[in-house]
Structure formats: structure tokens, C-alpha cells
Amino acid sequence: MLTIANRRFKSRLLTGTGKFGHHQTMLAALKASGTELVTLALRRLEPGERDVLFAPLSQAGYQLLPNTSGARTAAEAVQAARLAREAMGTHWLKLEIHPDPRWLMPDPVETLAAAEQLVREGFVVLPYVHADPVLCKRLEEVGCAAVMPLGSPIGSNQGLQSRVFLQIIIEQSQVPVIVDAGIGAPSDATLAMELGADAVLVNTAIASAQDPVAMARAFQDAVQAGRQAFEAGLAGQRLDASASSPLTDFLMEQQP
Amino acid sequence: MVICLNGLTQQYPEQGTLQALIEQHYGARPGMAVALNNEVIPASAWATTEVKPRDRIDVFQAVAGG
Numbered sequence: 001m002l003t004i005a006n007r008r009f010k011s012r013l014l015t016g017t018g019k020f021g022h023h024q025t026m027l028a029a030l031k032a033s034g035t036e037l038v039t040l041a042l043r044r045l046e047p048g049e050r051d052v053l054f055a056p057l058s059q060a061g062y063q064l065l066p067n068t069s070g071a072r073t074a075a076e077a078v079q080a081a082r083l084a085r086e087a088m089g090t091h092w093l094k095l096e097i098h099p100d101p102r103w104l105m106p107d108p109v110e111t112l113a114a115a116e117q118l119v120r121e122g123f124v125v126l127p128y129v130h131a132d133p134v135l136c137k138r139l140e141e142v143g144c145a146a147v148m149p150l151g152s153p154i155g156s157n158q159g160l161q162s163r164v165f166l167q168i169i170i171e172q173s174q175v176p177v178i179v180d181a182g183i184g185a186p187s188d189a190t191l192a193m194e195l196g197a198d199a200v201l202v203n204t205a206i207a208s209a210q211d212p213v214a215m216a217r218a219f220q221d222a223v224q225a226g227r228q229a230f231e232a233g234l235a236g237q238r239l240d241a242s243a244s245s246p247l248t249d250f251l252m253e254q255q256p
Numbered sequence: 257m258v259i260c261l262n263g264l265t266q267q268y269p270e271q272g273t274l275q276a277l278i279e280q281h282y283g284a285r286p287g288m289a290v291a292l293n294n295e296v297i298p299a300s301a302w303a304t305t306e307v308k309p310r311d312r313i314d315v316f317q318a319v320a321g322g
Contacts, residue, residue, distance in 0.1 A: 016322030026320065041321025044262050044314065045288060047281045054287030054318040067321055082296045083316050087289035154322070203322035 002199050004176055005092075005124040005145040007063065009036045012193065013223045014065070014178060015216070016203025019155075023052045025212050030062070033206065033216035037063045039094055041070070042084050054088065065126065067094040072107075074114035081118050093118060094148065096128040104154040108135050112142070119143035128180055131162030136169045136177075147173060148201065150181035151192065155204040157184025160191055170196045186215075186222030193226025194234060257309040268307060275302040278315065287318040 002009040015035040020026035030038060038057060057064060066084035071077035077097050085091050095118065097111050098104040106129050118125050124145045129135055131149040139147055149169050152158035159182060160166060170177050176198035183189050189200045202219055209215035259268045261281065268277060274297060278290060290297050291314045297305055307313070 017320040018322040020320065023320070039322055040318045042289070042316050043319045045282055045317040049282075049317070051285050051287050051317065053320055058286075064318075066318065069321055079291075079294065079296075083289040083291060084318075085289075086296050086298060087287050087316055087318050201322075 002176065004037075004126070009063075009199075010034075011036050011220070011223075012199040012227055013189070013220055014039070014180075014199055014201040015206060016201065017053065017057070018203055019207035020212060021207075023056075026207070027056055027060070029206055029212040029216040030057075030060075031216075032213045032220070033202075034220045035062070037065055039065045039067050039201070039203070040084075040088065041067050042080060042087060043070075058089075063092065064088050064090050065092050065094050066090065067096050067128075068114075069096055069098075071097050071114075072099040072110075073097065074110040074117065077110070077114040078117050078121075081114075081123055082121075085123070091122055092124045092126070094126050094128060098154075106130055106150070108132060111135075112138055115139055115144055116142045126178065131165035131169060133165060133168040133172060136173060140173060140175050144175060146176040146178055146198070148178045148180040151179050151188065152182030152184075154181045156182050157205055158182050159184050159188040160195075163191075163195070166192070166197070167195055186218045189219055189222045190226035190229075193223055194229045196230050199223075259307060259310065260312045262313070262315055272307050273303055274305040274307055274313070277307055277313065278302060282315060285317075289316045290314070291316075 002012050011034045013035050014037045015033050016039045066088050068077040068080040071080050081093050097107045115125050115127050126146045127139050128148045136147040152161040178199040179192040179197045180201040183202050184205050192200050206215050293312050
């Protein structure tokens with residue numbers, strides 16, 4: 001079981017709620033994915049706007065994970081966190097600070113400063129960061145409940161480009177490691193889990209698939225397969241061949 | 257009096273509460289947060305918070321995101 005801040009989850013697949021064509025598709029995909037933890041964002045409310053998201057998600061019992069997307073500095077992220085806590089009634093938070101909309105690269109300096117402050121304010125902080133083993137350790141030390149290193153840029157579907165650094169993070173982390181961003185296919189999710197990640201967060205690859213509900217199911221299976229493989233202990237790699245069948249010379253023996 | 261609501265200048269009657277202002281513009285709905293001059297005001301305090309001239313009120317809601 002995945003445990004974050006003393007809360008246990010059966011599913012190791014976290015899902016985002018963005019980019020779905022319709023909110024009903026989103027709800028169906030979340031259900032098909034088996035996820036128990038979903039991310040949300042915060043935006044200014046327009047007069048007359050209906051809520052089609054918050055109420056259905058809370059009623060369905062998901063642990064909500066508001067993000068601070070749009071924040072460019074630690075101060076903005078702290079304010080967004082306080083608003084999100086009030087709006088969504090949870091002190092869980094995906095801390096993300098990316099000042100440049102082209103690359104959406106997380107700002108490590110602002111993220112660490114905001115994480116320290118938010119942990120002091122009682123938030124369960126899950127920071128989205130580059131796959132930087134040193135930064136992940138620092139975030140763990142200031143009390144983050146998990147770390148969320150990226151596989152590749154947000155929404156790029158490029159998979160685990162940061163693989164070697166993810167392995168270092170996983171090897172030394174004392175808090176759950178959730179690979180976030182860039183997971184483009186179920187095979188990427190399986191690989192992350194085989195490497196020993198505690199969970200993955202997937203949004204674009206499900207929401208932008210031709211059939212988001214079927215893709216959500218595929219990701220659920222992929223995450224389970226990867227986790228099972230990790231727990232079973234993968235056999236090591238080697239350069240030279242190693243026969244799986246007995247190498248006898250019986251063919252030679254049959255010749256007259 | 258003049259207030260600033262979500263970045264737009266608005267006329268609002270004297271001695272109105274935050275609660276009345278929110279209901280007038282957005283109705284009763286879940287998943288909202290309100291900041292008054294950058295300070296987050298819990299929903300439980302809206303009814304007792306009076307809106308003053310030149311107050312800046314920002315209203316947010318939960319939306320889809322990754």
C-alpha cells in the first residue's frame with residue numbers, strides 16, 4: 001500500500017483532471033483508472049459559472065490534491081495554497097512553481113522556500129520538482145510528505161528522460177517518490193514503477209487519448225504490473241547471453 | 257462605494273457584508289475561496305466581514321488541472 005502522510009492508498013496511480021474534453025469523460029476515466037488521489041487547480045471565479053468538478057469529486061470520495069499552478073514565486077504559491085485549502089477543504093497540496101510557460105520547468109529555489117513555509121503552516125506538501133536528487137533530499141528534510149520529480153516536461157509525453165536521476169532519487173528517498181510529468185504511455189508508467197517509484201501521476205496521456213476511459217484502465221494495469229515486477233525483484237542485466245534451455249549435444253549424438 | 261472585485265471596479269452599497277456580495281455575484285456554491293485585500297477569509301467569517309470602500313476582493317474556485 002502507498003502511504004502518504006499516514007493516509008493509505010490502494011492505488012499507486014494519481015491522476016490529473018485537466019485537458020479532458022468533457023467533465024463526464026473525466027469522471028468516467030478517473031473511475032476506470034482506480035485512482036484515489038486527484039489533482040485540481042484554482043482559478044478566478046466568473047459570475048454565473050457552475051461547479052461541475054469539485055462537488056462530484058468530493059462526493060466520490062477522492063483525496064483532492066490542489067496544485068499551485070500559475071504561481072511564479074514562493075509568495076504566490078503560499079497564497080495559492082491558502083486559497084486552495086479554503087476552497088477545497090484539504091491541507092494536501094501539490095506545490096508547483098514554474099515561472100516560464102514555455103517549458104514549465106519548476107523553480108527549485110522558490111519551491112524549497114515555499115515548501116518550508118507551507119510545512120510550518122501545517123500543509124501536507126508534495127512538491128513538483130526537476131529530477132534533482134539533492135533538491136529532493138532538501139525537500140524531504142524540510143518536511144515534505146513526498147517528492148514529485150518529473151520524467152520530462154509537463155504534457156510532453158516524452159517519458160522518463162530523467163531516468164538515471166529518478167533512480168538516484170528513489171534509491172535515497174525516505175519519503176514516497178511520485179514520478180510526475182511526461183509519462184506519455186502505460187509503458188512509461190510501468191518503467192517508473194519497475195524502477196521503484198512509489199506512484200506515478202498521469203494527466204495528459206489519459207485526458208488526450210482517443211479513448212480516455214480505456215487509456216485510464218490501461219494505465220491502471222501498467223502501474224500494477226510495474227509494481228508487481230518491482231516487488232518480485234527484477235533479474236539483473238548482462239551483456240553476454242545466458243542460455244535458458246539446456247545446451248546438450250544430443251543432435252550430434254543422433255548422427256550415425 | 258467603489259470596490260474591486262476580481263480585478264474589476266464595482267459599485268457596492270455601504271455596510272454590505274462579504275457574504276451578501278458573494279451571494280449576489282456568484283450564488284451559493286461549493287469549492288470557493290475568497291481573499292479580502294490579499295488575506296484569505298474563511299467562509300465562516302463572510303457573514304461578519306463588512307466590505308469597506310476600495311476593498312479588493314478576489315474570488316477563486318476549484319477547476320480542472322494536473
